[in-house]
Amino acid sequence: MVAALELYLDVDATRRVRTLWRALEAEGIPSLGELHQKHRPHVSLAAARTIDPYAAAAALKGLEVGRGLTLRMDFVGQFVGRVLWLGVTATAELLEHHRLVHERLAAGGVELWEHYQPGRWVPHCTISMRVPNPMMAPAIRRCLEILPLTATVTGAAIADHVNGIAQPV
Template identity: 50%
Template sequence: MVASIEMHLDERATRRIRVLWDLLEELGVQTLRTPHDGKHRPHVSLVAARALDPAAVAAALADVEVAAPLRLNFQFAGVFVGRVVFLGLAPTPELMHHQAVVWRALQAHGIECLPLYDPGEWVPHCTVSMRVPRPILTEALRRCLEVLPIEATVIRAAVVDYARDVYREL
């Protein structure tokens, strides 16, 4: 199980990514639209952990504007190990700094995050599918590229753990 701090996107960007999810589902790719009763929304995770206590996270981030109105630009599609397909963000100095501030505040309060989210390791992205079947991976990537670029603005942030039914806005 994984919990995360998600930055949610404006309506226009959210709609475009949901259209991509629909196109990929038609292709036979399970997207984030499907798991956990459709609770997932397009997002960028700032950190992830095996579990997060929402109250402890809120206290650790009391002085941080987690939902800062950052401008985001999705510019490429990629694949992580395990055939996890994602839309990649331009790693602007503002975005990278914001993520590092959130990570450091959590660390200062003893909240452990997965190493892939350490500043300098984190790849800013929006996951599209957790496991694309090998025979349709190329077609899935082509469909992702067809929706790019996508400009977005962060409108809210939340501590999320869908497997444990946790959702708390920050």
């Protein structure tokens, strides 16, 4: 992922995820906290190779993106490529908000990756982008130690860490 619309978590949930990142790193498992050292715990609502932060902000104007949503992380998952994540329970409220955000972005001409579209999106909080195969079981065990985790969304931004973009929306 290069650019994303990220939902940011409350202070307690952020602290718990960062603690998990550090615990994994101490065991030799790379975490998202190490990648660019700019990431903060988040759940991405949308992603693409690039997202024009000004076009996205204009499309979402007047919408409190994610703010106040309660996210419950209850399970651990893995995407192809050894990406490890905490799974967010897909509530009706979260899915409706996701649909509305995508509707507004599409109307604003913001193109996004298909696998983040409504009906295909898997809500998650990324923990590691490349867990070494022999370390997957210990990494999953560490993740399970902090679950369940409930978080309140406190903010959102278009983030492109490689290009130094963090535009609040």
